[in-house]
Amino acid sequence: xxxxxxxxxxxxxxxxxxxxxxxxxxxxxxxxxxxxxxxxxxxxxxxxxxxxxxxxxxxxxxxxxxxxxxxxxxxxxxxxxxxxxxxxxxxxxxxxxxxxxxxxxxxxxxxxxxxxxxxxxxxxxxxxxxxxxxxxxxxxxxxxxxxxxxxxxxxxxxxxxxxxxxxxxxxxxxxxxxxxxxxxxxxxxxxxxxxxxxxxxxxxxxxxxxxxxxxxxxxxxxxxxxxxxxxxxxxxxxxxxxxxxxxxxxxxxxxxx
Amino acid sequence: xxxxxxxxxxxxxxxxxxxxxxxxxxxxxxxxxxxxxxxxxxxxxxxxxxxxxxxxxxxxxxxxxxxxxxxxxxxxxxxxxxxxxxxxxxxxxxxxxxxxxxxxxxxxxxxxxxxxxxxxxxxxxxxxxxxxxxxxxxxxxxxxxxxxxxxxxxxxxxxxxxxxxxxxxxxxxxxxxxxxxxxxxxxxxxxxxxxxxxxxxxxxxxxxxxxxxxxxxxxxxxxxxxxxxxxxxxxxxxxxxxxxxxxxxxxxxxxxxxxxxxxxxxxxxxxxxxxxxxxxxxxxxxxxxxxxxxxxxxxxxxxxxxxxxxxxxxxxxxxxxxxxxxxxxxxxxxxxxxxxxxxxxxxxxxxxxxxxxxxxxxxxxxxxxxxxxxxxxxxxxxxxxxxxxxxxxxxxxxxxxxxxxxxxxxxxxxxxxxxxxxxxxxxxxxxxxxxxxxxxxxxxxxxxxxxxxxxxxx
Numbered sequence: 001x002x003x004x005x006x007x008x009x010x011x012x013x014x015x016x017x018x019x020x021x022x023x024x025x026x027x028x029x030x031x032x033x034x035x036x037x038x039x040x041x042x043x044x045x046x047x048x049x050x051x052x053x054x055x056x057x058x059x060x061x062x063x064x065x066x067x068x069x070x071x072x073x074x075x076x077x078x079x080x081x082x083x084x085x086x087x088x089x090x091x092x093x094x095x096x097x098x099x100x101x102x103x104x105x106x107x108x109x110x111x112x113x114x115x116x117x118x119x120x121x122x123x124x125x126x127x128x129x130x131x132x133x134x135x136x137x138x139x140x141x142x143x144x145x146x147x148x149x150x151x152x153x154x155x156x157x158x159x160x161x162x163x164x165x166x167x168x169x170x171x172x173x174x175x176x177x178x179x180x181x182x183x184x185x186x187x188x189x190x191x192x193x194x195x196x197x198x199x200x201x202x203x204x205x206x207x208x209x210x211x212x213x214x215x216x217x218x219x220x221x222x223x224x225x226x227x228x229x230x231x232x233x234x235x236x237x238x239x240x241x242x243x244x245x246x247x248x249x250x251x252x253x254x255x256x257x
Numbered sequence: 258x259x260x261x262x263x264x265x266x267x268x269x270x271x272x273x274x275x276x277x278x279x280x281x282x283x284x285x286x287x288x289x290x291x292x293x294x295x296x297x298x299x300x301x302x303x304x305x306x307x308x309x310x311x312x313x314x315x316x317x318x319x320x321x322x323x324x325x326x327x328x329x330x331x332x333x334x335x336x337x338x339x340x341x342x343x344x345x346x347x348x349x350x351x352x353x354x355x356x357x358x359x360x361x362x363x364x365x366x367x368x369x370x371x372x373x374x375x376x377x378x379x380x381x382x383x384x385x386x387x388x389x390x391x392x393x394x395x396x397x398x399x400x401x402x403x404x405x406x407x408x409x410x411x412x413x414x415x416x417x418x419x420x421x422x423x424x425x426x427x428x429x430x431x432x433x434x435x436x437x438x439x440x441x442x443x444x445x446x447x448x449x450x451x452x453x454x455x456x457x458x459x460x461x462x463x464x465x466x467x468x469x470x471x472x473x474x475x476x477x478x479x480x481x482x483x484x485x486x487x488x489x490x491x492x493x494x495x496x497x498x499x500x501x502x503x504x505x506x507x508x509x510x511x512x513x514x515x516x517x518x519x520x521x522x523x524x525x526x527x528x529x530x531x532x533x534x535x536x537x538x539x540x541x542x543x544x545x546x547x548x549x550x551x552x553x554x555x556x557x558x559x560x561x562x563x564x565x566x567x568x569x570x571x572x573x574x575x576x577x578x579x580x581x582x583x584x585x586x587x588x589x590x591x592x593x594x595x596x597x598x599x600x601x602x603x604x605x606x607x608x609x610x611x612x613x614x615x616x617x618x619x620x621x622x623x624x625x626x627x628x629x630x631x632x633x634x635x636x637x638x639x640x641x642x643x644x645x646x647x648x649x650x651x652x653x654x655x656x657x658x659x660x661x662x663x664x665x666x667x668x669x670x671x672x673x674x675x676x677x678x679x680x681x682x683x684x685x686x687x688x689x690x691x692x693x694x695x696x697x698x699x700x701x702x703x704x705x706x707x708x709x710x711x712x713x714x715x
């Protein structure tokens with residue numbers, strides 16, 4: 001993992017425009033610094049406590065101006081940003097941040113659940129959008145994914161290899177340990193999302209948003225049904241299960257040997 | 258009604274404007290008539306004067322001065338010159354050689370051509386009376402003047418002026434009265450509208466402006482205002498209904514939550530008991546949040562703000578994606594989800610909302626249908642209309658309940674026990690409405706057929 005990680009680190013470094021605008025893949029949780037900008041002190045205190053329990057370093061600011069100053073001055077891996085802030089609102093915060101060339105991933109926390117609000121937020125340069133109220137597990141899963149994502153996405157590779165599973169993103173084919181696996185288009189997208197985020201908990205809502213592009217709660221077991229089929233197809237003829245169900249949180253893709 | 262307010266009305270102003278225009282026109286007319294009458298009468302007078310001059314001159318040429326004097330005296334005796342109280346005309350013939358002078362005028366300096374002078378005899382009131390006539394030499398030293406009193410012409414002129422003065426006076430009075438009449442009429446109707454508006458402001462929402470049935474512009478304005486008020490009243494009623502529905506339907510899950518927490522406090526002994534109670538309470542809270550989210554979404558859709566995000570999209574691709582998404586779900590329920598998307602249809606819409614709409618319809622079919630249910634998603638295109646339908650052979654919806662299911666929180670009589678919040682179809686209706694799509698529930702013999710008709714973008 002070390003050599004692999006170092007290699008990626010160099011790659012990322014070469015592509016990074018700013019020193020703080022990359023995050024190496026092998027980074028330990030304790031190295032992950034989170035900037036929390038939230039004016040609701042009670043919520044912020046609770047989030048800070050829970051993040052610290054998970055081993056994250058958290059800096060907290062209650063207004064947009066001081067938050068922005070800190071975001072530009074220090075090296076954070078993720079910014080958790082309230083959409084409505086005193087002095088500088090969330091949207092202007094992100095626009096200003098990106099204008100200054102800081103590409104640290106931003107996840108908004110907001111009470112505004114409108115489609116337009118979400119689109120505006122992402123258009124301004126945010127990376128993810130979480131509507132209050134939310135379960136901490138949901139925020140944690142998203143922060144984990146964002147903190148490991150290279151801030152400057154390098155051109156999408158043609159092949160994705162996770163353990164013995166190999167995806168050809170152009171031909172849309174999958175093989176496990178060399179054995180081809182036939183997948184339907186949506187199953188392929190699901191697997192691709194898993195493969196891009198191995199060993200991380202992905203919540204049901206993250207899967208719905210990123211695989212199917214839907215932002216409402218289906219009243220039926222859409223995710224469960226697709227996962228059970230994908231799991232059956234991938235595991236067919238193999239001993240180890242590649243998709244683990246994490247109770248009360250979501251699913252985790254475990255790279256098989 | 259205050260007079261100043263009346264004078265400010267539009268109808269009074271137009272009446273005044275028209276009266277002014279009429280006044281100007283009548284002055285022009287007066288000038289023309291005055292000039293024509295004056296000119297005609299003068300020409301007639303001069304014609305008569307010249308005829309008399311000719312007769313006298315002919316007499317002189319034929320038989321000499323004595324004959325001319327004879328003719329003059331004859332003429333003076335005729336009706337043209339005598340008049341009732343004053344002479345109507347004047348003649349003077351004067352022979353310089355003999356010095357003889359005949360006529361009803363005082364001697365005067367001979368003057369040639371047409372001229373006029375003040376009449377020697379005047380009526381007391383007629384200061385302008387004058388004599389108009391012609392002076393000629395009918396022979397060497399024989400001067401003749403023939404003239405007529407112009408009192409007649411002056412009298413005619415006066416009569417014309419008088420007539421016009423009367424006409425104008427009457428016209429002004431009529432214009433004024435008409436203006437006041439129409440203004441009062443207009444103000445009355447405007448005041449009626451104002452009173453109705455104030456009464457509505459005061460809280461009597463059922464008040465409407467009375468129509469006269471004349472179909473004029475004020476009537477159509479009043480009708481439009483009434484229609485607008487009806488629409489607002491409907492919306493207000495809806496809103497009131499929604500608020501009370503929300504308050505009522507949220508009370509049930511909140512009561513459940515409260516009971517559960519109370520029970521946990523009283524009966525829980527071990528940490529596990531508490532943990533179980535907390536987990537279930539979180540589930541209840543999540544259910545409440547789902548209801549809130551759905552309500553917010555419906556009102557956001559109904560506000561129409563999403564219209565700006567519309568784009569042309571392929572309905573067949575969208576339906577195909579949704580079918581692929583729900584096929585495994587249906588299979589897990591031992592149901593079959595089929596698709597019959599014959600032709601592609603491009604429509605203008607919001608892909609995310611349409612996805613939610615068809616997802617809701619398919620999920621309804623899955624959730625309310627028993628195992629073995631066959632669900633068919635169809636797309637037909639004809640004459641610029643794309644008809645997307647979701648058909649199933651499940652339990653269906655009774656005819657009398659079909660209109661009600663689109664209401665918020667409405668649950669079918671038989672489905673209260675199945676999970677759901679009664680907002681799914683309300684959301685479907687809101688999305689269809691936003692897309693100006695017609696939505697109808699029909700019988701699939703057996704089962705339900707939901708049809709949505711979109712206008713094609715091409």
